[in-house]
Amino acid sequence: MTDETSQLLSDTAEKLFSDHVTKNCIIDAEKGTWPDELWSEVIANGFNLILVPEELGGVGGNWMNAGILFKALGRYQAPIPLAENIVASYILSLAGISQPTDSILTILNGAFVAENDLLSGSSPRTPFASYSTHGVVLYKDGSDLKVGLIEIDKNNLKDNNNIALENRGHIELDKVSFIENSKVDCDSNLVKKLGALMRSNQMAGALESILTQSVRYANERIQFGRPIGKFQAIQQDLAVLSTHVAASSVAADYACSSMDKGNPDFAIAVAKSRIDDAVSVGAGIAHQVHGAIGFTYEHGLHFATRRLWAWRAEYGSGSEWSKVLGEKAISNGADKFWPSITQGDLDI
Amino acid sequence: MSIPFNFRLTDFPVEAETLRLEVREFLSSALVDVPKETRAETWYGADEGFSRKVGERGWIGLSWPTEYGGSGRSAMERYVVLEEMLTAGAPVGAHWIADRQSGPLIIRYGTPEQQEKILPGILRGETYFCIGMSEPDSGSDLAALRTKAEKKGNKYIVNGTKLWTSGAQRCQYMIALFRTSKEEDRHGGFSQFIVDLSLPGVTIRPIIDLAGRHHFNEVVFEDVEVPETMLVGKEGDGWNQVTAELALERSGPERYLSSYALLQELIKEFSERNDYEGVTEIGRQMAHLTTLRQMSVSVAGMLNDGENPALEASVVKDLGAVFEQDLPNIAHRLMDLEPDNQGNDFQKYLAILTQISPSFSLRGGTREILRGIIARGLGLR
Numbered sequence: 163m164t165d166e167t168s169q170l171l172s173d174t175a176e177k178l179f180s181d182h183v184t185k186n187c188i189i190d191a192e193k194g195t196w197p198d199e200l201w202s203e204v205i206a207n208g209f210n211l212i213l214v215p216e217e218l219g220g221v222g223g224n225w226m227n228a229g230i231l232f233k234a235l236g237r238y239q240a241p242i243p244l245a246e247n248i249v250a251s252y253i254l255s256l257a258g259i260s261q262p263t264d265s266i267l268t269i270l271n272g273a274f275v276a277e278n279d280l281l282s283g284s285s286p287r288t289p290f291a292s293y294s295t296h297g298v299v300l301y302k303d304g305s306d307l308k309v310g311l312i313e314i315d316k317n318n319l320k321d322n323n324n325i326a327l328e329n330r331g332h333i334e335l336d337k338v339s340f341i342e343n344s345k346v347d348c349d350s351n352l353v354k355k356l357g358a359l360m361r362s363n364q365m366a367g368a369l370e371s372i373l374t375q376s377v378r379y380a381n382e383r384i385q386f387g388r389p390i391g392k393f394q395a396i397q398q399d400l401a402v403l404s405t406h407v408a409a410s411s412v413a414a415d416y417a418c419s420s421m422d423k424g425n426p427d428f429a430i431a432v433a434k435s436r437i438d439d440a441v442s443v444g445a446g447i448a449h450q451v452h453g454a455i456g457f458t459y460e461h462g463l464h465f466a467t468r469r470l471w472a473w474r475a476e477y478g479s480g481s482e483w484s485k486v487l488g489e490k491a492i493s494n495g496a497d498k499f500w501p502s503i504t505q506g507d508l509d510i
Numbered sequence: 511m512s513i514p515f516n517f518r519l520t521d522f523p524v525e526a527e528t529l530r531l532e533v534r535e536f537l538s539s540a541l542v543d544v545p546k547e548t549r550a551e552t553w554y555g556a557d558e559g560f561s562r563k564v565g566e567r568g569w570i571g572l573s574w575p576t577e578y579g580g581s582g583r584s585a586m587e588r589y590v591v592l593e594e595m596l597t598a599g600a601p602v603g604a605h606w607i608a609d610r611q612s613g614p615l616i617i618r619y620g621t622p623e624q625q626e627k628i629l630p631g632i633l634r635g636e637t638y639f640c641i642g643m644s645e646p647d648s649g650s651d652l653a654a655l656r657t658k659a660e661k662k663g664n665k666y667i668v669n670g671t672k673l674w675t676s677g678a679q680r681c682q683y684m685i686a687l688f689r690t691s692k693e694e695d696r697h698g699g700f701s702q703f704i705v706d707l708s709l710p711g712v713t714i715r716p717i718i719d720l721a722g723r724h725h726f727n728e729v730v731f732e733d734v735e736v737p738e739t740m741l742v743g744k745e746g747d748g749w750n751q752v753t754a755e756l757a758l759e760r761s762g763p764e765r766y767l768s769s770y771a772l773l774q775e776l777i778k779e780f781s782e783r784n785d786y787e788g789v790t791e792i793g794r795q796m797a798h799l800t801t802l803r804q805m806s807v808s809v810a811g812m813l814n815d816g817e818n819p820a821l822e823a824s825v826v827k828d829l830g831a832v833f834e835q836d837l838p839n840i841a842h843r844l845m846d847l848e849p850d851n852q853g854n855d856f857q858k859y860l861a862i863l864t865q866i867s868p869s870f871s872l873r874g875g876t877r878e879i880l881r882g883i884i885a886r887g888l889g890l891r
Contacts (some may be wrong), residue, residue, distance in 0.1 A: 370513055373513065373888075374512070374513070377888050377889060377890065380890060381889065381890065391890040392890070392891075394882070396890075397881065397882065397885035397890045397891065398878065398881045398882075398885070400885060400888060400890060401828070401880075401881035401882070401884035401885045401888070402828075402881065404513075404515070404825070404884055404887075404888055405825050405828055405829045405884070406829075407513065408513075408515045408517055408805065408822075408825050408829075409801050409802070409805065409829060411513075411515075411517065412517045412519070412801055412804050412805050412808065413797070413800075413801045413804070415517075415518075415519050415804075416519060416800075416801070416804050419519050428800075429800075431793070431797070432796070432797040432800045432801060433797075435793060435794055435796075435797035436797040436798060436800075436801045439794070439797075439798070480794070480797075481790050481794075483793070483797075484789075484790045484791070484792075484793030484794040484796075484797060485789055485790045485793055486793065487792070487793030487794075487796045487797060488786075488788070488789035488790055488791070488792035488793030488794075488796065489786065489789050489793070491777055491792055491793065491796055492777060492780045492781050492785075492786060492789060492792065493781070494781075495777070495778070495781045496774050496775070496777045496778035496781060499773075499774055499777050500597045500774070503796070503799065503800055503803065504530065504593075506800075
C-alpha cells in the first residue's frame with residue numbers, strides 16, 4: 163500500500179468507528195450484546211482481511227496498515243474482535259487456508275496435541291470465543307508445525323471475561339476434527355508474538371484516547387475559578403502522559419515495521435515491554451486528572467483504562483517480554499549489546 | 511484535540527550503515543588509551559587530540575554543505591557517527607558544541623568572512639565553541655538576561671556575566687546572546703555574537719561541580735570590544751535564532767545516551783558472573799533505550815527533511831533525561847557494589863554517573879520548562 167492508501171485506510175477507519183462506536187454501543191457490548199451493525203460495517207470494508215494476500219481474496223496490506231486499524235480499535239475501544247480476526251486470517255493465509263464465508267474467527271492459544279488429525283487441549287481466555295464461529299490454531303503434529311481451522315462448539319466453551327468485560331472464553335477440546343488443516347513454515351511461537359503485537363498497537367491507540375480525554379477534561383473542568391488545565395501541576399502531569407503516549411506509538415510502529423521487514427522478535431518484545439510501562443504511568447495520570455468523575459461507570463474514561471490494564475497482561479506481560487530481551491542481552495554479552503540495538507536483532 | 515506529535519519511523523540509508531562500520535573500526539583503535547573516567551562522561555569528556563583525529567576523518571561537519579567545507583552527507587549519517595561515538599565512550603566533548611550548533615548557526619546566519627575565518631578550524635577539530643546563554647539572574651528565564659552589548663562606532667562594548675558555561679576554558683569562541691536594545695517585547699532586543707574569548711576584558715573563572723570536575727565556568731565581560739563584524743545574523747533577531755537551534759540541541763542521541771556506559775557495564779558484570787538476577791530490569795531498560803532511539807532518529811529524519819520538530823525534540827529530551835537519570839539508581843539497586851573512583855570499571859562508572867546525573871534534566875532546558883513547552887503543544891496554555 164502507498165502512503166495515500168494508508169491515509170485512506172486511516173480516514174475510513176476513523177469515520178467508521180466514530181460513527182458506530184458510541185458509548186451505548188460499548189455499554190451494550192459489556193452487557194453481552196453483539197454489536198452487529200458495527201461488525202457488518204467492518205466486514206463490508208474488508209478490514210478483517212487487511213493482511214490476506216489479494217490472490218486469496220484479501221486486501222494485500224502490510225503490518226503498518228494493520229497497525230493503523232489496531233490503533234484505531236484501541237482509540238475508540240471498539241468492542242469487536244477485529245484485531246483477532248486480522249491476525250487469525252493472516253495465520254490461515256500462511257497455510258493457504260481460506261476463511262469460511264460469514265465466519266467470525268478467534269485465535270486459540272494454549273497447549274495442544276494432535277493425533278490422527280484430531281485436536282485435544284485447552285485454550286484459556288480465548289478472545290471473543292462466545293461470539294466466534296471458528297477457531298484458528300497453530301499446533302505441533304509430530305515434527306510438523308500446522309495451522310488448523312476448527313468450528314467453535316459451544317459445548318466445549320466456558321464463558322469468561324477480562325476486566326474490560328471483553329469476552330475471554332475457556333475452550334476445552336477433546337479429539338476435535340479440523341475443517342481444514344495444513345503444514346506451515348513459521349515461528350512456533352507466532353500466536354503469542356502476534357498477540358503481543360496487536361495488543362501493543364491497541365494499547366498505543368487507547369493511550370492516545372486517555373490523553374485526548376484528559377486534556378479535554380482539564381480544559382473544561384473549572385476549580386478555583388479557572389480550568390484545572392491552567393494549573394502547572396496538571397500541565398506537567400499531562401505532559402508526562404503525552405511523552406509516554408508518543409513513546410508507545412513509536413514502539414508500536416517499530417514492531418509493525420519490523421514485522422514487515424521479516425525480523426520482528428526484538429521489536430515486538432520492545433513494544434510490549436515499553437508500552438506496559440506507559441500504561442502504568444499513563445492510566446494513573448489520566449485518572450488523577452479526571453478526579454472522582456473518571457472513577458464512575460457513567461464517565462467513559464474507564465472503557466480505555468480497563469482495556470489497558472487487561473491488555474498489558476495479555477500475550478505476555480511487559481516483564482515477561484523484558485525477560486526475553488534481558489536474557490538475550492546477557493547471554494550475548496556487553497560487546498554485542500549496542501550492535502543488537504542498531505540491527506534490531508537479538509540473534510547476532 | 512488531536513495528538514500534536516508526529517513521530518514517523520525513519521530508516522537509516524544503506525550508506526549510513528556502511529559508515530557505522532567505518533566508525534566502529536576507527537574507534538576500536540582510537541580509544542585504547544582513553545581512561546574510563548573520561549569515557550563515562552561521553553560528550554562532556556574532552557580530548558583535543560581525539561577531536562583532531564575525528565576532524566581528519568571528515569566526521570566533523572559531516573552534514574554541512576560542501577561549499578562550507580563539510581562532507582555534504584545526510585543528517586542520518588551524522589546521527590550514526592554521533593551514536594557510535596557516544597556508545598563507545600569517545601571523548602567528543604571538545605568539538606561537540608561547534609559541530610552540533612555553532613557551525614550550523616554560522617552557516618545559516620553568518621557572514622562569508624565569519625564562515626571563512628571560523629569554519630575550517632571547526633572542521634579540523636581545532637576550533638571549539640561554548641554557549642553563552644545562562645547568567646546569574648537568568649536560568650530557565652532566558653529573556654531575563656542582562657549582559658549588554660552597546661554599539662559604539664564599529665564595535666559593540668560588552669559588559670556582564672555568563673554563568674554555567676560548559677567547557678569555556680578550552681574554547682576559542684563563545685556564541686553569546688546579549689541584549690543590544692531595550693524593547694517592549696520581552697523577546698526583542700537580543701542579538702547573537704561570536705566572541706573571541708582571548709579579547710581583553712574577558713575573564714574565565716572555573717566553577718567546580720559536585721563531582722570535583724571543572725566543566726562549568728563563569729565568564730565575565732568588562733568593557734570587551736567585540737567588532738561589529740562578529741554579530742551573527744540580524745541585530746535584534748537573537749531570540750528567534752536561538753529558538754531555531756533548539757530542535758538541534760534537544761533531540762540528538764546525547765539526550766538519552768549519557769548513562770549508556772553504565773548499562774553496558776551492568777550487562778558485562780552479569781554476563782561474566784552468569785547472573786540473571788536483574789534480567790527483567792535489563793530488558794526493560796533495553797526497551798526504553800530502543801524506543802527512545804527510534805524517537806530521536808525520527809526527529810533526525812524530520813530535520814533532514816527541513817521540518818522543525820521542536821515539540822517532538824522536547825519530548826525526546828524529557829523522556830531521555832528520565833531514562834539517563836534512572837540508570838544509576840537501577841544499577842545501584844541491581845548490584846551490591848559501592849560507587850568508587852578507585853574500584854572496578856562498574857564502580858567507576860557508577861561513581862561518576864551517579865554524581866553527574868542531576869545535570870541531565872537541567873542542561874539544555876530544564877524538565878519543567880520542557881514539560882511546559884509540551885503542555886503548550888497539547889493546548890493547555
